[in-house]
Amino acid sequence: MFRLVAAILTLLVLAPAASAHASTVTPPPPEHRADPSLTTYVHRLGPYTIGSYETLLKSAVPKPPPVAGAIVAMDARLVDKAGHVIPQQVTMLHHLVFTNGGPDGKRGDPMCPQKSTRERFWGTSEELRPMTLPPGYGYPTDPADQWHAFVMVMHHRAGDRQFYVEYRMTVDTRPVIPVKPYWLSIVPCSPDPQWTVPGSGTKTQTRDRTFTIPAAGRIVAAGGHLHGGAQAIELSQPRCKDRTLVRNQPAYAPAGDPLYKVRPLLHEPDPKNISWWQSATGWPIKRGEQLKVTAAYDNMSPHTRVMGIEHVYVAPPLDPKAANGCASGPTDAQRLGAEFTAARMTPPTVTLTLARLDRNGIARATTKGTGTQRTVHGDFASVFVRDFTYGPQQLTVPRGATVRWHFADAQSHDVTLANGPEGFASPWLKAGDKYSHTFEKPGTYLLQCSLHSAQMSQVVKVTRARPRPRDEDPLRR
Ligand SMILES: [Cu+2]
Numbered sequence: 001m002f003r004l005v006a007a008i009l010t011l012l013v014l015a016p017a018a019s020a021h022a023s024t025v026t027p028p029p030p031e032h033r034a035d036p037s038l039t040t041y042v043h044r045l046g047p048y049t050i051g052s053y054e055t056l057l058k059s060a061v062p063k064p065p066p067v068a069g070a071i072v073a074m075d076a077r078l079v080d081k082a083g084h085v086i087p088q089q090v091t092m093l094h095h096l097v098f099t100n101g102g103p104d105g106k107r108g109d110p111m112c113p114q115k116s117t118r119e120r121f122w123g124t125s126e127e128l129r130p131m132t133l134p135p136g137y138g139y140p141t142d143p144a145d146q147w148h149a150f151v152m153v154m155h156h157r158a159g160d161r162q163f164y165v166e167y168r169m170t171v172d173t174r175p176v177i178p179v180k181p182y183w184l185s186i187v188p189c190s191p192d193p194q195w196t197v198p199g200s201g202t203k204t205q206t207r208d209r210t211f212t213i214p215a216a217g218r219i220v221a222a223g224g225h226l227h228g229g230a231q232a233i234e235l236s237q238p239r240c241k242d243r244t245l246v247r248n249q250p251a252y253a254p255a256g257d258p259l260y261k262v263r264p265l266l267h268e269p270d271p272k273n274i275s276w277w278q279s280a281t282g283w284p285i286k287r288g289e290q291l292k293v294t295a296a297y298d299n300m301s302p303h304t305r306v307m308g309i310e311h312v313y314v315a316p317p318l319d320p321k322a323a324n325g326c327a328s329g330p331t332d333a334q335r336l337g338a339e340f341t342a343a344r345m346t347p348p349t350v351t352l353t354l355a356r357l358d359r360n361g362i363a364r365a366t367t368k369g370t371g372t373q374r375t376v377h378g379d380f381a382s383v384f385v386r387d388f389t390y391g392p393q394q395l396t397v398p399r400g401a402t403v404r405w406h407f408a409d410a411q412s413h414d415v416t417l418a419n420g421p422e423g424f425a426s427p428w429l430k431a432g433d434k435y436s437h438t439f440e441k442p443g444t445y446l447l448q449c450s451l452h453s454a455q456m457s458q459v460v461k462v463t464r465a466r467p468r469p470r471d472e473d474p475l476r477r
Contacts, residue, residue: 070138218282224248229303302423
């Protein structure tokens with residue numbers, strides 16, 4: 001009898017671990033705006049452990065829904081073991097990208113034919129906007145589909161924390177009209193598709209890219225991904241005088257929101273919402289149609305590592321001739337915007353600092369440099385990035401000098417402006433990689449590694465002096 005009880009207890013104890021990858025089934029949550037008779041499958045990735053102030057990058061193999069059909073809505077959030085949602089100001093889901101290789105694993109992303117990227121069919125980030133589709137439409141899914149995910153999470157506190165990425169998929173097993181996803185990233189086909197807005201003192205900086213959509217169809221849903229400082233992202237149609245088809249509007253949290261009270265604040269918070277567009281009629285497009293994506297960012301102050309990605313879902317054409325000409329848009333278009341109060345529709349000014357860990361491992365905000373100091377009078381200086389430290393940690397150079405960072409750790413780092421006269425940021429770099437930046441504007445540049453911002457900082461002072469000749473750096477060549 002005791003053995004039987006022990007065996008049952010063991011099973012009960014083991015069951016939660018085993019069920020971490022199994023489906024929980026629920027009715028659709030309200031965010032999915034789906035037919036309440038449908039089924040939502042709730043899956044988890046993890047558990048993951050994230051360290052003090054860490055930025056965690058992980059690849060994962062999520063499971064698709066256990067039934068064949070079509071995904072009509074999907075979202076994700078971070079939860080603890082008991083399933084409670086972890087607030088963004090504690091541990092933040094910064095990026096999540098899902099790809100689908102299909103049952104044979106060979107389905108590629110049509111926007112990256114040169115690369116081995118699988119079909120990027122869904123992503124979310126700080127704004128946590130769910131994918132939703134008009135009623136009667138869905139993304140075809142098969143239990144044999146080979147999915148992958150890229151996860152990027154930021155921890156804003158000291159100490160380790162365990163979390164799961166919980167993703168919810170509402171599936172319709174009845175026949176629906178299938179949609180094809182297109183992932184239109186202004187910086188295409190990169191694992192870190194970012195650029196930096198320098199903050200040159202003009203109201204707006206725009207950046208765009210034009211894509212060719214291989215098949216005819218109707219755009220029935222479109223969402224956008226933007227970072228802090230964004231004013232809007234637009235999808236336009238060059239063939240029709242570049243008219244705007246979809247404008248996704250970011251909405252920022254009110255000033256008192258906990259997102260802006262994270263201390264130290266090590267990256268500019270993203271919009272809390274980016275509007276989503278959907279229409280059962282859709283915008284008709286031709287085979288080979290060009291679509292342009294334009295992201296607009298505030299350029300009064302720097303915004304580093306920004307992105308501009310349009311997520312477009314295209315259904316088959318109803319009438320092959322509908323895309324001829326430039327008829328007016330669908331009358332049933334819905335724009336799903338911010339659902340929180342006191343949303344700010346223009347990007348707020350955010351001041352970032354550096355951080356330094358105190359004796360107890362708590363990150364403290366600082367604007368001062370510390371550690372090794374070097375002054376260079378010539379027009380070139382080398383910096384080594386080694387053992388999670390910039391050397392020198394404090395550097396003074398004349399205006400117009402070029403600084404080259406030599407990366408020497410096996411782990412990726414970067415050099416990113418937190419605060420200063422002009423924004424710049426390197427890509428993620430590893431041992432043997434180099435990155436150069438020429439400082440044109442005098443002033444104090446607070447720099448950090450965006451992946452290890454609590455541990456790695458550097459202060460570069462740029463003087464008004466002209467560089468002196470013959471102050472040669474041996475590493476210049
Ligand atoms: Cu992003």
